[in-house]
Amino acid sequence: MIEISSKNLRVGINPFGAELEYIKYYNTNVLWQRSSLWPEQSPILFPNIGSLLDNYFEYDGQIYHNLIHGFAKRTKFLVKKHTKTKVILTLAHNNETLKIYPFKFNLSIEYKIVNMTLAIKLKVENLNAYPMYFALGIHPGFAYEGLKKLLGEYTFKVLEKDYESIDFDQAYVQGTHLEKWGKMAFSAISKKLVKPRTLCYKDMQIIDLEGDRCSICIRHNMPYTAFWQKVPEGNPEFLCIEAWNGLPDQLGADHSLVNKSNLVKLKNKSIFKTYYNITYKTK
Numbered sequence: 257m258i259e260i261s262s263k264n265l266r267v268g269i270n271p272f273g274a275e276l277e278y279i280k281y282y283n284t285n286v287l288w289q290r291s292s293l294w295p296e297q298s299p300i301l302f303p304n305i306g307s308l309l310d311n312y313f314e315y316d317g318q319i320y321h322n323l324i325h326g327f328a329k330r331t332k333f334l335v336k337k338h339t340k341t342k343v344i345l346t347l348a349h350n351n352e353t354l355k356i357y358p359f360k361f362n363l364s365i366e367y368k369i370v371n372m373t374l375a376i377k378l379k380v381e382n383l384n385a386y387p388m389y390f391a392l393g394i395h396p397g398f399a400y401e402g403l404k405k406l407l408g409e410y411t412f413k414v415l416e417k418d419y420e421s422i423d424f425d426q427a428y429v430q431g432t433h434l435e436k437w438g439k440m441a442f443s444a445i446s447k448k449l450v451k452p453r454t455l456c457y458k459d460m461q462i463i464d465l466e467g468d469r470c471s472i473c474i475r476h477n478m479p480y481t482a483f484w485q486k487v488p489e490g491n492p493e494f495l496c497i498e499a500w501n502g503l504p505d506q507l508g509a510d511h512s513l514v515n516k517s518n519l520v521k522l523k524n525k526s527i528f529k530t531y532y533n534i535t536y537k538t539k
Contacts, residue, residue: 407467
């Protein structure tokens with residue numbers, strides 16, 4: 257376990273998967289604590305998000321099998337740098353990754369505390385002499401108990417407008433429709449998630465959890481925001497507010513990696529950067 261901290265913010269990170277373990281504002285943890293309900297907390301999603309069609313893709317005449325959300329969350333990262341307020345973890349290609357993903361890469365995750373913000377930077381470097389195809393995302397789960405203790409009664413707020421909603425058939429993308437969002441009771445999101453497994457929206461990058469005493473503000477620059485939870489006996493305990501560069505496979509698509517429109521195509525010898533910030537704000 258690695259910790260970074262400031263006066264009123266402490267963050268724990270596990271080198272296995274470069275996954276967040278806790279986010280404590282004034283000693284109140286707002287991150288879900290792994291259990292049998294969901295044994296993860298904030299996995300890094302790479303090189304695919306969600307499911308591949310039939311769990312494999314084809315590239316350059318070869319077939320490659322990969323698991324849901326990719327292999328980064330199942331791999332130990334190297335701690336490249338660690339100071340009191342910042343840690344950088346890296347994952348590079350190796351003989352094992354090349355068996356399931358045919359590209360040479362460096363994946364870097366930086367967690368940094370800036371005042372009352374946890375700033376998360378994600379970076380992918382293409383080391384190949386040809387384009388690289390991937391998806392990249394982060395999957396933090398926020399615990400209702402911790403949020404209520406910190407915020408008091410709180411509501412969910414995004415910019416009020418019509419968002420493009422991604423329609424799923426089981427695990428695969430089948431289409432889109434427009435859906436209006438704005439300010440609502442936080443419980444309303446959980447009710448919307450009782451039947452579908454995932455809600456996903458395009459260009460919803462500003463999210464505020466507004467409480468009686470303070471707010472938690474999420475900002476990212478990825479094209480998709482997804483919501484996911486598990487509901488034990490109708491009583492949700494956490495909500496994942498995810499950010500995605502890329503989508504699961506399109507229903508009916510072929511298996512060719514280069515034909516997948518839901519992925520990032522990174523030019524040779526290029527670097528892809530993105531971020532996800534979590535900020536505590538007082539009233």
